[in-house]
Amino acid sequence: MGQDLVIGIDVGGQTTKCGVVDARGTVIAQTVIRSDTYTTFEPYVAELAEALKRLITEANAEGNIRGIGVGAPNGNYYTGNIENAVNLTWGGTNIIEFAKILSEAMGGIPVSLTNDANAAAVGEMTYGAARGMKNFIMITLGTGVGSGIVINGEVVYGHDGFAGELGHTCAVRHNGRACNCGKTGCLETYCSAIGVARTAREWLEMSDEPSLLRSLDKITSKDVYEAAKEGDKLAIKIFEYTGTILGEKLADFIEFSAPEAIVLFGGLARSKEFLTEPITKAMNANVLPLWRGKVKLVYSQLKESDAAILGASALAWEL
Amino acid sequence: MGQDLVIGIDVGGQTTKCGVVDARGTVIAQTVIRSDTYTTFEPYVAELAEALKRLITEANAEGNIRGIGVGAPNGNYYTGNIENAVNLTWGGTNIIEFAKILSEAMGGIPVSLTNDANAAAVGEMTYGAARGMKNFIMITLGTGVGSGIVINGEVVYGHDGFAGELGHTCAVRHNGRACNCGKTGCLETYCSAIGVARTAREWLEMSDEPSLLRSLDKITSKDVYEAAKEGDKLAIKIFEYTGTILGEKLADFIEFSAPEAIVLFGGLARSKEFLTEPITKAMNANVLPLWRGKVKLVYSQLKESDAAILGASALAWEL
Numbered sequence: 001m002g003q004d005l006v007i008g009i010d011v012g013g014q015t016t017k018c019g020v021v022d023a024r025g026t027v028i029a030q031t032v033i034r035s036d037t038y039t040t041f042e043p044y045v046a047e048l049a050e051a052l053k054r055l056i057t058e059a060n061a062e063g064n065i066r067g068i069g070v071g072a073p074n075g076n077y078y079t080g081n082i083e084n085a086v087n088l089t090w091g092g093t094n095i096i097e098f099a100k101i102l103s104e105a106m107g108g109i110p111v112s113l114t115n116d117a118n119a120a121a122v123g124e125m126t127y128g129a130a131r132g133m134k135n136f137i138m139i140t141l142g143t144g145v146g147s148g149i150v151i152n153g154e155v156v157y158g159h160d161g162f163a164g165e166l167g168h169t170c171a172v173r174h175n176g177r178a179c180n181c182g183k184t185g186c187l188e189t190y191c192s193a194i195g196v197a198r199t200a201r202e203w204l205e206m207s208d209e210p211s212l213l214r215s216l217d218k219i220t221s222k223d224v225y226e227a228a229k230e231g232d233k234l235a236i237k238i239f240e241y242t243g244t245i246l247g248e249k250l251a252d253f254i255e256f257s258a259p260e261a262i263v264l265f266g267g268l269a270r271s272k273e274f275l276t277e278p279i280t281k282a283m284n285a286n287v288l289p290l291w292r293g294k295v296k297l298v299y300s301q302l303k304e305s306d307a308a309i310l311g312a313s314a315l316a317w318e319l
Numbered sequence: 320m321g322q323d324l325v326i327g328i329d330v331g332g333q334t335t336k337c338g339v340v341d342a343r344g345t346v347i348a349q350t351v352i353r354s355d356t357y358t359t360f361e362p363y364v365a366e367l368a369e370a371l372k373r374l375i376t377e378a379n380a381e382g383n384i385r386g387i388g389v390g391a392p393n394g395n396y397y398t399g400n401i402e403n404a405v406n407l408t409w410g411g412t413n414i415i416e417f418a419k420i421l422s423e424a425m426g427g428i429p430v431s432l433t434n435d436a437n438a439a440a441v442g443e444m445t446y447g448a449a450r451g452m453k454n455f456i457m458i459t460l461g462t463g464v465g466s467g468i469v470i471n472g473e474v475v476y477g478h479d480g481f482a483g484e485l486g487h488t489c490a491v492r493h494n495g496r497a498c499n500c501g502k503t504g505c506l507e508t509y510c511s512a513i514g515v516a517r518t519a520r521e522w523l524e525m526s527d528e529p530s531l532l533r534s535l536d537k538i539t540s541k542d543v544y545e546a547a548k549e550g551d552k553l554a555i556k557i558f559e560y561t562g563t564i565l566g567e568k569l570a571d572f573i574e575f576s577a578p579e580a581i582v583l584f585g586g587l588a589r590s591k592e593f594l595t596e597p598i599t600k601a602m603n604a605n606v607l608p609l610w611r612g613k614v615k616l617v618y619s620q621l622k623e624s625d626a627a628i629l630g631a632s633a634l635a636w637e638l
Contacts, residue, residue: 159454159579161577169571170567252571255483255484256475258477258481289500291481
C-alpha cells in the first residue's frame with residue numbers, strides 16, 4: 001500500500017488537464033487531452049478514462065486513488081452533472097452525467113464535480129493562500145470573472161448547486177456594458193481580462209491622450225499591463241478604474257458574508273502591482289466602518305500551471 | 320416535569336420585549352420593560368432578570384426553560400456581546416457582555432444572542448414562512464433594512480459575527496442618499512420606511528404632480544401606503560421605485576448564495592400589494608437566466624406582535 005492520492009481534472013473548452021496529486025499538493029504526474037475533438041460525450045469520456053489509467057500506471061498509484069475531483073464549466077456539485085455548457089463541444093444544451101459516467105469508467109472510484117471557480121476556492125483552502133481560513137471569497141480574474149465563496153469552511157453551493165456567480169452581479173447599473181449572459185453592467189464586463197481590453201479600446205477612442213497602446217493593432221489585458229510597467233499613464237489609469245470597480249463590489253460582498261479575506265486568482269491578478277491599491281482603496285471606502293481596513297486582500301499562492309489541477313484535486317479529499 | 324420551553328428577548332431602543340415560548344411557537348406569557356431608563360448596563364440587566372423571573376413564575380415554567388435567545392442591535396453571535404450599539408442608552412461605544420451577564424443573573428440558563436434580523440431569520444425558519452428551507456435570505460424592511468442569511472440551514476455570521484448587512488450594500492453608486500452609517504447610496508436609504516418617506520418628500524418637491532400626499536405635514540411610509548390604496552398615482556409610483564431598487568439588489572444577492580426564497584418582513588412589507596410586482600420584475604430582469612422566475616418571493620408568516628420574541632426565542636432551541 002502506498003500513500004493516499006487523488007486525481008484532479010480541469011475541464012476547459014480546448015483542453016482537459018489531469019494530474020495525480022498527493023496530500024501536500026504536489027502534482028506527481030500529469031497529462032492533457034483535447035476537450036474539443038468530439039461532439040458527443042461518450043467518446044470523450046472514454047478517451048479521458050484511458051488517459052487517467054495510463055496516468056495512474058505512470059505514477060505507480062494503482063489502488064491508491066481515493067477519489068477524483070473535477071472542475072468544469074457549469075458543473076453542479078449536487079448532481080455531478082454538467083448542465084448547458086455551451087462552451088464545450090459535447091456540452092450543448094444537454095445534461096451530461098459527468099461524475100456518474102466517469103466513475104463507472106474508472107471502476108467505481110468516486111468522482112466529485114463543481115465549477116472551476118469553486119474548485120479554485122477549495123484548492124486555495126487546501127493547499128494555498130486560504131489555508132486555515134473558514135470564511136473567504138475567491139475571485140478568479142480570467143477571461144471572465146468567477147467566484148467561489150467559502151463560509152464556515154464549506155463552499156457555498158446554494159439551493160440548486162450554482163451559487164457564487166459574483167462576476168454577474170451588477171457593477172454599473174445604467175448604460176452598463178453588454179455581457180455574454182444577456183444582462184448589462186455585469187462585473188465581469190469590467191474586471192476580466194476582456195473587460196480591461198475593452199476599457200482600453202473605449203478610452204483610446206474617447207480621448208486623444210498619448211499612450212503606448214495606440215501603436216497596437218489588437219489590445220489585450222497583457223498589453224495594458226506591459227504599458228503600465230513602462231509608465232504609460234493611460235494604462236495605469238485603466239487599472240485604477242478596473243480596481244476601483246472591483247473594490248466597490250467587494251465591499252458589497254463583505255457586507256454579505258463578512259469574510260476574513262478576499263483571495264484573487266487568475267491571469268489578470270498578475271497585474272497586482274497596479275490593482276492592489278485601487279481595489280483596497282475602493283473596498284475600504286465603500287464598506288461599513290466595522291470592516292474598514294480589516295478584511296485582507298490576498299493573492300493565490302498556487303503555482304499557476306498547477307492551480308487548476310490542484311483546485312479540482314482538492315475536491316476529491318472531501319469525498 | 321413540564322414541557323421544554325425557551326425565552327425570547329427582543330432588545331429595542333425604547334423597549335425590551337420578553338416572552339416564554341413553546342416548541343410550536345406559541346407565546347405562553349410575555350412582558351415588556353423599558354430599555355432606555357438607565358445609562359449603564361448593570362441596573363438594566365438587573366431589572367430584566369427580575370422581569371424574566373416573574374414571567375417564568377407566571378408561565379408556571381420553573382425548571383423548564385432550556386435557554387434564552389436574544390435579538391439585539393449590534394449583537395455578536397460568537398461572543399454574546401453587544402458592541403458599539405449607539406441606539407441603546409447603555410450601549411454607547413462599550414462592549415457589553417450581554418449573554419454572559421444575563422446568564423449569570425438567571426442562575427446559569429444558557430443565553431444565545433444575535434442581531435434582530437438574524438433572529439428574525441431563525442424565527443422564520445423555525446416557526447414561519449421558511450420552515451423546511453435550508454437556503455434563504457430574510458430582508459427586514461423596517462425603519463432601516465436588515466438581513467439574515469441562511470445557507471445550508473445555518474445563519475451566516477461570517478468571520479467576525481457581523482455578516483448579513485445587506486441594508487448597507489450599495490443601491491445607488493453615484494449621488495446616492497447619505498446613510499446614517501456614513502456611506503452614501505445604501506439600500507436602506509431607499510427601501511426602508513424612512514427611505515420611502517424620503518422619496519415622497521423629494522418627489523413632491525421635484526414636481527407639481529397632484530397627490531393626496533401634498534396635504535400632509537409630515538409624511539410617513541404609512542401615509543404613502545394609504546394614499547396608494549386610494550389610487551394616488553404618485554404614491555403608487557413611489558412603491559414601484561422602491562420595489563425596483565430592492566429587486567435589483569435582490570438579484571445580486573441571489574447570484575451570491577442561490578437561495579430557494581427571499582423572505583420579506585417588517586412594517587414596510589405590509590405594503591406588499593404595491594411592492595410585490597416591481598420587486599419581482601426587477602429581480603428577474605437583473606438575475607442570470609438560470610434563476611429567472613425560480614427564486615420565490617415570500618412574506619413572513621409570523622404574527623407581527625409576536626415576531627420579535629419568536630425570532631429571538633428560536634435561537635434558544637439551538638443551544
